[in-house]
Amino acid sequence: MNDVVNSSGSTSTIHAAGVAIKDLRKSYGSNEVLKGISLNVAPGEVVCLIGPSGSGKSTLLRCVNLLEQPNQGSIHVGGFEATDPDVDIDKMRRKVGMVFQQFNLFPHLDAKRNCTVAQTKVLKRSQAEADKVALHNLERVGLGHLADRFPDQLSGGQQQRVAIARALSMDPELMLFDEPTSALDPETVGDVLSVMRNLAKEGMTMLVVTHEMGFAREVADRVVFMDGGVVVEEGVAEQVISAPTQPRTKEFLRRVLDPTHIEIEE
């Protein structure tokens, strides 16, 4: 764990939280998208969720901070039981940073204000303190010089990095990434991935839905392959990606890693 500057400006380590998901089920009507998922993420661990679209990876991620309400099972995040009906959702979400595929920056606020609005309104920090934290985090993602730009004046990759800085400004103990590079131009993907790589090095707990196999292999401690609402295979990143044991994992990776040499099946 490296030293980072926390909200008060002093130096400290990231306080990382773990996640424990047990037998999680989620249906939309009669369509069951999560069919009993169990998954543990240790504090400071980086776990990548991979799998074909429609496999339920994004839904699983969105269940962790209750953007989707699970039907069954339990989720523990830090000291919170997310699935407890009496849980203080807002208090729990302060600990959980979320980064979306479509960035979802607030278009009516500049980059700095995007990073301060929740600090002042939710954490009740003073504007001066919030500004300091925001600038620190914008510098952390390499955008300190663009703090007064509005989202529509930034490239996709820059917007996504502001979105990461916005989440970090709340001093989260866990970061969720929902396909953070899928909506980006290819040449800006690298900047976003390197910010995420640094964050992983600093000891942040990260749960990442991604199609970037290179990133998963290099940065993730573990990789979880999902298909059809179940965990098909999980293990050390290098092992799952380079030497998968399950036929469905092999097939998926063959298609993702070498898309130009797929033979069309009858």
Next chain:
Amino acid sequence: MAMTARQRARVSLYVQGAIFLVALVAIILAVDWKTIGTSVFNFGKIGPMFPDIFLSGLKNTLVYTFLGFIVGLSGGLLLALMKLSSFPLYRWIATGYIEFFRGIPALLVFIAFGYGVPLAFGVQWNVTIVVMISLGMVASAYIAETLRAGLQAVPKGQLEAARSLGMPQWRAMVTIVIPQAFKIVLPPLTNEVILLTKDSSLIYVLGLTASQYELTKFGRDGISSLGAGLTPLLVAGAFYLVITIPLSLLARKFESRSARTKR
């Protein structure tokens, strides 16, 4: 001897021009100019309208419209949020209110709050209160629908991002969603103000004292007192345009600005 497409278009343009010209000449010939000169365009006798048309007519129209708009905006926002609520009772109340007040003539609302309600409750309301309530209640029904459309036009990801940062629902709406919705509905909202400006004339059904006259009532009063026929009403009409045309231009400016930032 076929014509080219361009020749046909030119001939068609000449024909349209000729028809328009003939119609104009026919109207000019048919009009009784002598009577019109004394009872419609008789600007020689309207001197006494000034400066009171500014001090009471124009001023009261602006004040009534402003008060109605403030009530309409607050009520409209409340109704729009109720209509989008997940609680069915709120949705039903809002839908009932909106359908009712959009469905009946605004004039009836003025009569109801000018005479009916004060009688029923044995209260005395002054004209300003009646205008504020009547105009405000009608306006909130229309504004509610405009704002609802604006709130729904804000992408769902905005609310999700705000909630993910730990904002409670109300805080996310107030800080993130509603400001964006207002930006979207600024042009149609300006149009609502134009409609309100004209609806403020309905106050004439109440008994007004001279200092309470707004533009239309002021003009009607001039008809009986100045002996210039309908001319005072024409002047009042021109004053409405002085208010509404700048608003129209403003709405168009908002529209082009939001088109530009959407990119």
